[in-house]
Amino acid sequence: MPPLTGSPPSGTGRPSRRLRGAVAALLSGALAAFLLLVSSPGAARADQTALRAADPSVIRVGATYVSVQSTGGGIAVRQAASTAALAAAPARQVWSDTRDRGEVWAPEIVRDGGRYYIYFTAGRGAAHRMYVISSTTADSGYTAETKLALPDDKWAIDGALFTFEGQRWFVWSGWAGDTNVEQNLYIARMSSPTAPTGARYVISQPRESWERVVGNPFINESPEPIRDPNGQLHIAYSANGSWSDQYCLADLRLRAGGDPTYVWDWYKSNGCLFGSHRATMMAGWDPTLYVDGPGHHSFVLLDGDIATSPPAGPRFPLMFHAVAKGTPYSWENRHWYTGTFCWWGGTTYSRANVPGPTSDTGWSLKFFE
Numbered sequence: 001m002p003p004l005t006g007s008p009p010s011g012t013g014r015p016s017r018r019l020r021g022a023v024a025a026l027l028s029g030a031l032a033a034f035l036l037l038v039s040s041p042g043a044a045r046a047d048q049t050a051l052r053a054a055d056p057s058v059i060r061v062g063a064t065y066v067s068v069q070s071t072g073g074g075i076a077v078r079q080a081a082s083t084a085a086l087a088a089a090p091a092r093q094v095w096s097d098t099r100d101r102g103e104v105w106a107p108e109i110v111r112d113g114g115r116y117y118i119y120f121t122a123g124r125g126a127a128h129r130m131y132v133i134s135s136t137t138a139d140s141g142y143t144a145e146t147k148l149a150l151p152d153d154k155w156a157i158d159g160a161l162f163t164f165e166g167q168r169w170f171v172w173s174g175w176a177g178d179t180n181v182e183q184n185l186y187i188a189r190m191s192s193p194t195a196p197t198g199a200r201y202v203i204s205q206p207r208e209s210w211e212r213v214v215g216n217p218f219i220n221e222s223p224e225p226i227r228d229p230n231g232q233l234h235i236a237y238s239a240n241g242s243w244s245d246q247y248c249l250a251d252l253r254l255r256a257g258g259d260p261t262y263v264w265d266w267y268k269s270n271g272c273l274f275g276s277h278r279a280t281m282m283a284g285w286d287p288t289l290y291v292d293g294p295g296h297h298s299f300v301l302l303d304g305d306i307a308t309s310p311p312a313g314p315r316f317p318l319m320f321h322a323v324a325k326g327t328p329y330s331w332e333n334r335h336w337y338t339g340t341f342c343w344w345g346g347t348t349y350s351r352a353n354v355p356g357p358t359s360d361t362g363w364s365l366k367f368f369e
Contacts, residue, residue, distance in 0.1 A: 047369075048291075048324060049087040051336040054242075055106040055158075055222070055296045056319040058083060059304035066138045067319075068109040068118055073097050075107045075118060077139040083300060083317050083338045092139040094118070101145070102127065106158050106222070106296065109138075110304035112168075112193045118142070121157040126178060130159045132194050151188055151200040154178065158296075161193055162225040162306050164233050169260060170196055171203075171235060173221035182206055183219040185237060185252070187260055201261040204237065204252055210271050210280040211239035214246045222296040227309040228363035229343055232256055236365060238295035239272065240280075245329040247293035248275025249320075249367060253349060255360050267349040267360040274320075274367035290369050291322035291337065292329055297367075299341070315340035318367060340368045 051069070058067045067078045067086045074096035078089040097104055101122035108119045117134045122145070130148040135141040150156055150172070159172035168190035173183045185204040191197040206218035222238040233254040240246040251269040258265030271282030276292045288294060297320035302308035310316040318339040323329045347364035 047084065047338040049084065049336045049338060051087045052332075052334070053336055054321045054331065054334045056298045056321060056336045057106075057108045058086070058298045058300045058317075058319045059109055059111060060300060060302050060317075061111060061138065064138075065300070066109060066116075068094075068107045070104045070107055070120065074104065075120060075133075077109070079139060083319060087336065094135070094139060094142045095133050095145065097122065099145075101131070108158070108160050110161050110193075112161065112163075112303075112305075115193070116142075117161060117193050119148070119159045119161060121159070123155075126155055126180070128155050128157055129153070130156045130172060134193070146194060148194070148196065150174075150186075150196050151198065155180075156186075157183075158222045160223060160225060161190065164225070164227070164260065164306065168193065169225075171223045171225060173219070173223065173237075174200075176202070180217050182215075182217045183221050185220045185223050185235065199261075201263070203235065203260070203263055203266050204268065206239060208268065208270075211250065213277075213280060214241035214244040216241075224297060224299055225306050226299050226301070226365075227306045228253075229312040229345075230256065230363060232362060233260065233306075234363075234365070235266075236273075236297065236299075238297075242293075242295060243331065245276055245292035245323065246280065247295040248272035248277075248280060249295055249297060251349075251365055253360065253362055253364070255357075256362070264355045267351065269349055269364060273365055276325075285366070288322075288325075288369055290325055292325055292327075294320050294322040294337070294367070294369075296321055310343070312343045312345065312363075315342045315368065320367075337369070342366050342368075 076091035076093050078086050080086045080089040102124040105121040119132050131145040133142040154175050156172050156174040170190050171187045184202050186200045188196045188200045189198050204220045206220045212218050223235045226234050235252040239250050252266045255265050272280045276288045278287045300317040318341045321334045323333045327333050344364045344366045348361045350359040
């Protein structure tokens, strides 16, 4: 995509309550100051879990949190009563690479029609492709892996299934051709949780200066769908090399009434929304205080269904991987972290020299350590 130009967000203030009496007012002021302190973005340290791992995928099923990770040459599932408790929960191996598929990356779990589906990448080099397994139980009984027949059959990683306006979709990171030039985000329709249909469509390419700080290749990856309070579709994704502390989260917002397969109906945030370097952050968004290179996140939705996306107002659970500040940045030093996110209204994403309107105003996302 041609370079886009940034536009600062606008926020809203928070009303205060009036209490009668000087003592009550004093107590209220002290309480308000305390609540502001503990809820501000930089007030509490990022909650590092004991899981030294990457690419968290977590959903909530009833009162249980279910996570999936790549480990031991296969895929393991954990279940716990909270996101913080997942690290201490037993890991049950639900799939092993008995057919020597190769490197197993970034499994993603979702529940569709009462059945669990885990999408993951396996392969070596240019042979990486998406696979799927499924079960009626979260931590056992999964089928053998099936290769997902994505259109054009090119290198593909980080796939996620979702349903939007009655249509199932699959979004992933992949190559345009057969060589490692750049990683784009693609979308395709699904006729079922395991059957893509029709063509693939590119919806984002790493062409902005702030997502080209670290490359070779330049990347857009780890797409995570969510629906905002207006019902508009967002794809939050990771940009810059995952091998660097420039790794960050950004956002794609589909314009109201837009076509998910038409690239110019998507508006990109004008910078990182969750990252550790001020130079790449969108205006009005601050860099992290306690972690470096936050990315490849999970919104922790009920059943992993974007129809259960949170409303405006409070914060909601978030999982992401990062490296603690002061620690050398490397894949081996990544941990899962628990954080939160909320919707941020009145936010303009701007662009230039492309078809369609040059700006779009709507909901964006705030992420908190």
